[in-house]
Amino acid sequence: MSDVREAAVSLRASQFDALYHDHPDGVFALEATGELLRCNPRFEEITGYTAAELADGSAAGLISSEDREDFSVHLAAALAGRTRRFRARGTAKDGHPFRVEVTQLPLRDLDGEVIVVVVTVREVTGLEEAAEQAERSAGLMRIAGRLARFDAWTIDAETRVLHTSDDFQQVLGFSVPSGRPYTEALMTYSASQFDRMVDAIEACIATGEPIDVSRTLTMPDGAQRHVRSIGEAVRNEAGRIVRIQGAFYDVTEVVEGERHRQTLQERLQLTLSQIASGVFFFDSAWRFLYANETGSKYLRTTVEELLGHTLWELFPDAVDSSFGEAYRRTMTERVVTRTREFYAPLDAWFEATAYPTGDGLALQLHDVTEDQQTRLRLQETTERLRSQAALLDAARDAIMMRDLDHRITYWNHGAEEMFGWPAEEIVGQSVRDLLYADPTIFDIRTAEVLRAGYWEGELQKLTRDGRTILLDCRWQLVRDDEGRPVSIFAVDSDITEFRAAEERRYRVQRMESLGTLAGGIAHDLNNVLTPILIAAQLLSADERDERRRQLLVSVEKGAKRGADMIRQVLSFARGEEGQRRPVDAESVVEDLLAFCRDTVPKSVTVVSKVDGPLLPVMGDRTQLLQVLINLITNAVDAMPSGGNLTIHAANRPSDDGDRVVFAVIDTGTGMDEETLSRVFEPFYTTKDQGKGTGLGLSTSVSIVRGHGGVIEVQSRPGAGSRFTVSLPSSSLGETPAAPPAEAPEQAGGRGELILVVDDEDPVRMILRQALESAGYRALEAENGKVAIEVLEGQGAPVDLVVMDVMMPVMGGSATLDYLLDRHPGLPVIVASGFDAENREWGREDAARFLAKPFSIPELLSAVRETLDAAERVR
Amino acid sequence: MATVLIADDDTLVRMVLRMAIEQRGHRALEAGDTRSFLAQLAEADLCMMDAAMPGSPLGDRIAAALARPHPPSIVIMSGTIDPPEAVQQQGLRFLGKPIELSTLTQLLDELFPAPPKVRT
Incomplete structure (x- = not known):
């Protein structure tokens, strides 16, 4: 090979690459010698051979043996300068056959000499195979002919002129030019559809390949129609194609119907395969027509194994089972049946529902093994509980059992009592909805039981009548033999009262x-x-x-x-121990009124209302006065600009003994809710700093409670306050202290002169008033020293001395010593808060001891007795 | 002139009592603890004792005072509302705190009836 030639070949090779490298068809070039100059990647792709393999002859099998001779003829013609197009069959390197349309284009130099043949190879595999379906297409054509609505046409193979049937517009709704080249009839087609149609028609004319093209047309009224065009070649006796004939027909309904059916089927398939139940369809001969995946899983048989076979041949054990019986009933009586049974061959519990369908039946199958076991276990535990009902009902605690959906399965007598729900009404109901105002906390506790197996603590629950009760709960998770949770066993104790x-x-x-x-x-x-x-x-x-x-x-x-x-x-702080003696309630009111006269400002009008005669109350007079005076002081303080203060006392009969009620009512500022709720708390005061200790009412509460009484308050801001103290009256067995009105008869004075010695001014005053109103005369001394001065300086002789022991200046002890020494005959009554037994100082024979606190009648009778005794001694 | 022994662990209380006593023309001694109280007991015509002094029970201090050949008069002082039991049982005088000047004066005048001339 000369250098010049080599250079020329190289140049041609690069020119080839530039032109054909990306060409969509396979392209190769042959030198005038017949040698391969170049091939493009597409050709390598079609054949599977590389350029080198093609050049060195290893691609000998490329052209099929039957075509090889033709191929050489064609090549020779091309080398001679003629353009050739033909079809050929080949075998790719991997052995798969292909068909191609080959175009040979000779290229000449300036001298007209062919230097290269460019061969384009286009795959026509699809077209060729279609040709083989010609026979089938003919069948289609015949079907089309039978259709009622079709537009027929013919195209002459020679002239390409189209002729249509007279009633052509049946399908398309418009006519097409008849007797003109068929391409004119295709002018309404889009470019791509035009090409497709022309290709199909030309192929049919050239090779006899039948036409079968479907397309969607938008009709003038906007409706979409699916139109199928079919055609086939018509040959003369010599076998040459002379024309093609065909028809358009409307397949809209078929297409839509098919599409609809397909959609439905897919949807049904999807639904059935996805549902959690097994679904089967049987024909009248018990053959499986359909089984979804769940169903096949349940029966441990693949869908393929099921279909076409009968139920009884695949599952002979079912024949005599409850299932078999029920299915046969559905089949023969055409009724829906439901069966829940254990099916031993598959070791499972099934719930089967059979529906009659057409002439067969549909079966819905549910594996309820898990569910059934839970149910049985629950039943068992509940039964066990019931067997101990007598024992459990004896308990005061609420004992109950609920399943994991919170439904009550057992409810003892204690629970009935506690919640007000009879067992027959609540069993089967959810406790979550019935017993809890706020189920959130219930959910948390339940989760705790499920997690830890046990929970203990306090919960608030609702009773049937809407009360909230506080319960001490012990909840135990109950498991079956395999450790699966079945229910929750609960014991609740009502601790509302206790708390x-x-x-x-x-x-x-x-x-x-x-x-x-x-x-x-x-x-x-x-x-x-x-x-x-x-x-x-x-x-x-x-x-x-x-x-x-x-x-x-x-x-x-x-x-x-x-x-x-x-x-x-x-x-x-000292506490509220006091005496328990009958106290005359009316005299208490009198003392209160006396206190009011001395202390209540004029702007406050004091009214007393006594619904007498009042029963005596049991208690400590001093303490009761302390309580009521405290209430009066508060009432006065609540009326800074004046108002009415009412002191009301009345008997109030009640079942647990009669009571006496004192009420202190003011028209003052009143109290709001907050104040009301705290008013009895120690150290709570609404008074200005320094005015109150916040202990008055709390001390009062203790005192009244100590008396078995109740102190209550009603108030509204701006509407005044009403405090009531209710005290038990003294029981019948105990004689109340004689009311003052009767005192003069028994213990009255005859003008005797009494010296009252006490360091407390109010006490002294009250004693003096009492003595004077009982018919005595009285003198006062604030301590022993003054008493002696009075005694020694007094013109009229003192008949008796009433003396307190505790006095800061010259106390009772010293004074008594003096009196016994200087006035041995003078009767003395010594009052002390300490028990007589404890004193060492007194000389019992010389003085009478009076325990403090004492009531006025007690004093009067002591005075009378002492005077009388002294009289007798004289 | 009498000698009054003030036994109280509160310095301020002792101070004002001393001033009040001295104002009435008497002599005042102060004892802030038991040791000092016992040391000065012999001189006292009157012992004013706080009921609750740290270091010794009230009963012991009363007994110590009464054990003197010439026992002094005794006044118990306390901030409690009720006199201590010892006061009740032994018939002792009691001064509830806070003490009023007039009460104290009356007490001194009662115990020592011929007071020296009041200082002015």
């Missing part, structure tokens, strides 16, 4: 410790106040500057007020 009592106990304890604390502090505070008080008093005695003296007086007053408050705290 309330506990609260009360805590409150009392709190108050007690507060009292102790307060007492301790108060004691120290008195030490603190001592120097302040004395210093102020010492200084003010010497002070001549009036302004400074006033300041010292205010210091003194402040210290005294402090001391007063401390006294209250201390009396609160």
Whole structure:
């Protein structure tokens, strides 16, 4: 090979690449010698051979042996300068056959010499195979002919002229030009459809390949029609194709119907295969027509194994089972049957529902093994519980069992009592909905039981009548033999009352410790106040500057007020032990009114209302007065700009003994909810700082409670307050102290002169008034020293001395010594808060002892008796 | 002139009592603890004792005072609302705190009826 030629070949090769590398068809070039110059990648792809293999002859099998001779003829013609197009069959390197249309294009140089043949190879596999279906297409054509609606046509093979049948517009709804080249009739087609149609027609004319093209037409009225065009070649006797003939026919309904059917089928298939139940269809001969996946799984047989076979041949054990019986009933009686049974061959519980369909039946199958086992186990446990019903019903606790859906399966007598639901009404119902105002907490606790197996704690539940009760709950998860949770067993104890009592106990304890604390502090505070008080008093005695003296007086007053408050705290801390004696309720009211006269400002009108005669009450007179005076003080404080204060007392009969009710009613500022709820708390006060200790009412509560009574309050802001103290009347067995009105008869005085010695002004005053109103004359002394002065200086002889033991200046002991020494015949009544047995100081024969606190009648009778005794001694 | 022994652990209380006592022309001694109380007991015509002094029970202090050949008068002082039991049982005088100057003065005048001239 010369260099020049080699260069020329190289040039042609690069030109080939530039032109054909990306060509969609396989292309190769042959030198005039017949040698392969080049091939493009598409050709390699079609044949499976590389360029090198094609060149060195290893691709000998490429052209099929029958075509090889033809191929050589064609090639020779091409080399001779003629363009050739033909079809050929080949075999690719991997052995698969292909058909191609080959176009040979000779290229010449300036001298007209052929230097290269470019061969284009186009795959026609599809077209060729279609040709083989010609016979089938002819069949289609015949079917089309039978259709009622079709438009027929013919195309002449020579002239390509189209002729249509007379009633051509049947299908298309418009006519096409008849007697003209068929391409004109295709002008309404889109470019791609036009090409497709022309290809099909030309192929049919050229090779006899039948036409079968479907397309969608949009009709003038906008409707979509599916139109199928079929055609076939018509040959003359020599076998040459002379024309093709065919028809359009409307397949819209068929296509749509098919599409619809397909959609339905798919949807049904999908639905049936996805549902959790097994679904089967049987024909009248019990053959499986359909089985979904779940169903095949249940029966442990593939769908393929089921279809076409009969139920009885595949599952002979079912024949005599309840299932078989039920199915046969459905089949013969055409009724729906439902069966729930254990099917031993498959070791499972099934629930089967059979429906009659057509002449066969449809079967819905459910594997309920799990469910059934749970149900049985639950039943078993519940039964076990019931067998112990007598025992469980004896319990006061609510004992119940619920399944995992919270439905009650067992409910004992205690639960009936506690919640108000009879067992027959609540069994089967969900506790979650019935017993819980807020199921969230129930859910949390239930989850806890399921997680840990046990839960214990307090829960609030609702009773049938809507009460909220507090329960101490113990919940136990019940499992079956295999450890699966089945139910929850619950024992609930009602601790509503217990908790309330506990609260009360805590409150009392709190108050007690507060009292102790307060007492301790108060004691120290008195030490603190001592120097302040004395210093102020010492200084003010010497002070001549009036302004400074006033300041010292205010210091003194402040210290005294402090001391007063401390006294209250201390009396609160001291506790509420007092005496229990019959107390004349009416005289209590009288004492209250006397107190009011002395202390209540004029702007407040005091009204008393006694629905007498009042029963005597059982208790400690001093303490009761303390309570009621405290209420009066509060009432007055609540009416800073005046108002009405009503003291009301009445008997109130009740089942657990008669009571006496005292009410203190004011028209003052009243209290809001918040204040009302705290008004009895220790150290809670609405009064200005320094005015109240916040202990008055809480002490009162303790006292009244100690008396077996109740203190209550009603109030609204701006509408005043009403405090009521209700106390038990003294029982019949005990004689109430004689009312004062009767006293003069038994214990009245005859003008005897009595000296009353007591350091407390109000006590002294009250005693004197009592004695005077009982017919005595009375003198007062605030301590022993004054008493002796009075006694010694008195013109008229004193007949009797009533003396308190505890006096700061010359106390009872010293005074008594003096009296016994100087006035041995003078009767003395010594009053003391301490028991007579404890005293060592007294000389019992010389004085009469009167335990404090005493009532006025007690005093009067003591006075009378002592005077009478002294009379007898004389 | 009498000698009053003030036995109280509160310095301020002792101070004002001393001033009040001295103002009435008497002599005042102070004891802030039991040791000092016992040391000065012999001189006292009157013992004013706080009921709760750290270091010794009230009963012991009363007994110590009463055990003197010439027992002093005794007044118990306390911040509590009720007098201690010992006061009740032994018929002792009791001064509830806070103490009023007038009460104290009356007490001193009662116990020592011929007071020296009041200082001015």
